[in-house]
Amino acid sequence: MHSFRHFLFVALLMFLCLVSSQPVRADLVAAANATKIVSLTPLRNGVSAITLVWPINPPTQDRVGELMAGLSSVISGGTSEHSPNDIDALLRIKGIENNITINGRDLLLTVSAADDVFPEALAHLENVLFEPEYTSGWYARELQELKLRISSNTGRPSDVLNEAGYFVLYDPRGETTARNDGRFRFGRPSQVILRSADEEAGRRAIRMIKALPEAQWTLPFARWAKALTGQDKQAFALPAGTIHFADPDSTEMLILFVKAEEFEDEVDQIGANLLMDYVGGNQGSELFRIIRQEMRAAYDPRTDFIVMGKNRAIVSLSATVEAQIWPEIHEKMRAIYEGARTGKISLSGLDIQHDRLNRRYAGRFFSDPVWGARHYLNEYPAGASGTINLPLLTALETVPLEEVIASSQTHLPPLDDFLLILIGGGPAPAEALKTRGYCALPKNAPLHYCLEELSNTLN
Missing domain, CATH: 3.30.830.10 (Metalloenzyme, LuxS/M16 peptidase-like)
Incomplete structure (x- = not known):
């Protein structure tokens, strides 16, 4: 038995030496x-x-x-x-x-x-x-x-x-x-x-x-079973609630509402994009006009509409303000967004946003290869055969602005469905902001610390 164990030990040692001497494979x-x-x-x-x-x-x-x-x-x-x-x-x-x-x-x-x-x-x-x-x-x-x-x-x-x-x-x-x-x-x-x-x-x-070399096709049984049953479908969601990082040394507070939104179709997506631009997409927006110009409360109030796939986007509105007055600005941002959602929109102002978005989309598709590739992949993630169409561009060119305004509540979700993220100093969030879920973000912690906690709470 002893000699057999010795033989196994020597064999294992030789194997490890052989493996360690091999060059690292890419x-x-x-x-x-x-x-x-x-x-x-x-x-x-x-x-x-x-x-x-x-x-x-x-x-x-x-x-x-x-x-x-x-x-x-x-x-x-x-x-x-x-x-x-x-x-x-x-x-x-x-x-x-x-x-x-x-x-x-x-x-x-x-x-x-x-x-x-x-x-x-x-x-x-x-x-x-x-x-x-x-x-x-x-x-x-x-x-x-x-x-x-x-x-x-x-x-x-x-x-x-x-x-x-x-x-x-x-x-x-x-x-x-x-x-x-x-x-x-x-x-x-x-x-x-x-x-x-x-x-x-x-x-x-x-x-x-x-x-170029191709990979060997391998799919473990567990992954094959998930693919067969559809369980591997990619979820696209952020939790609601409030994430608060308190920094008592900061004189500013970042107020940011964010949501991962899935749209019914391209017309719904374009409508939401135009409305979010109207709220805060540029210097002619409501956030800029009210929060910056009238209230002098923030340098760069803004909305973001980040396309993440076919009929999917991350939508947000944000402002960085003086720490002590952030609750007041938070309420004003809510009022501006909800006003747009209930149709309080200037048709001429929305037409300006439409013209800007149309020129941006068309210009980038014919001048920016990365932008064009990403939108193609969103529409054809598995490749295309036959005629190639980008219905998002068609919807942008043909969308009736009057119908966008009339359907604003359909295009924009309620603000209570958004996740509120607060980073900075000033008063602590009121209890009313904690009813849909609350997480105090520790210092130096990544955001997913609280995102997972709120997601698990909801589940």
């Missing part, structure tokens, strides 16, 4: 199925672009940061023949732009360049995808830079909305360190979106995509 990020390739209308600003789309798996907050940092390392970290400095010089001289972003549970890489430079941009993309070199320092810096900022430390509405958006899209729990030392290889994407009139560039892109 984590392959690739689709298992055939890549869906689509060509959209070329851009009108003399730029060509290609967007590669990979699924984020598993859909956790840690994984999002790891994949974005890994892709940045691939794109900028050099190849076997060119140093990172060589690549940086090439991109600057040629005017080639790389953009790494996320859309829902997809990771996007968009490479764009002037039409005459686009073939060189594709050649460069091919080189870095097939021959990436890594430095651990680059990956670590990118990973640190991409971490969500704790909004209670900054008090910025944009940081609050980022935390809220990540909460509805990704599981905050997960691995805290990347697998395989943060080394990634990006193989065949699930989708490719091309914006170029150069047919040869398109053919070159297709050849490159087909040469």
